[in-house]
Amino acid sequence: MVIANDIVDNNNNLLLEKGITLTETYIARLKHLGIDRLSIEHPVLENAEPIPIITEDLRLELTLCFKALFTMKTEGIFTTKLQTMYFRQLSTTTENVISQIGESMPTILNAEIRQPTTDNVSHAVNVCLLSLVTGHYLKLPRPALRELAIGSLLHDIGKSIIPLIDGKPLNSPNMHPVYGRDLLRCHQISSTAARIVAEHHERYNGSGFPLGLTGKTTHPLSKIVAVANYFDNAVTQTAAEGRPLPEIIENLLASSDILFDQNTLRAFIHTTPIYTLGSMVALSTGQTGYVIQNRAHYPLRPLIRVFHKAGHDDIDMANQPSIAITDIIEERNQESCSS
Incomplete structure (x- = not known):
């Protein structure tokens, strides 16, 4: 080498x-x-070039659309004009993302799904794509994939509107799922997407937040986003700490039906290249x-x-x-x- x-x-x-x-x-x-x-x-490696799961232009469109929402000031993000300006555009963009991922499923294990997470925006895009891959694998109907796309992309949108006093969160940062849920409700975004945002930190055994819901009471789409969110954060953390990637899969498998739903976890692992x-x-x-x-x-x-x-x-x-x-x-x- x-x-x-x-x-x-x-x-x-x-x-x-x-x-x-x-x-x-x-x-x-x-x-x-x-x-x-x-x-x-690199020596010549035939057939060893990962194929992007969606086109670069579509990833950029998805990124910019979410960034416009996430970086907006708190007083602006609740205005009614945003529903037309951003949320409708987001709906159109995610529709195209769903279609392109569906076309990529036959070669999904050798595709490039996530890219290095550098900030909240790239993390949101990664979680959205990882969640949709799992959703396609589970053969979810198109309406469910739409809900999953919006909910997973906006899962951390509440972080952008946590009230600050002297630069510090007014309430616990663990409340960002609630703020995000309320934002989606304000704009009359689907109740299912709002529920995904509210529940993406809940755990199968009830040890999550903000409500401590168990696997039986958490929405199935929220369970997908919970795994995808954990995985993307874990990859970033292990890379920063110089720990081996296999630890992530080992930890996920060990948490089956403890932190994460077993069936959801199995589908995620079967479709996510390490x-x-x-x-x-x-x-x-x-x-x-x-x-x-x-x-x-x-x-x-x-x-x-x-x-x-x-x-x-x-x-x-x-x-x-x-x-x-x-x-x-x-x-x-x-x-x-x-x-």
């Missing part, structure tokens, strides 16, 4: 030159020095390779391509239980050398 650019420290001292072959020793040393991002010259196609990973064998295909029902056991002087070998981890991915050296399109 060849480094694409010179790597320097904070004082601009050269650590590794462009063109040097990356080894496990170099990776460990770079991490010790706090270097967690680098660019790798490793992005083209990502470079370290294996327990000491080898490094690239993820070239994800496996249905085996989110942690993708097909790995390992290059060597004579060519390459493909390791089907679904049939190699003794081999594990120990680290993500570089995630495709994110230039990260830690998981």
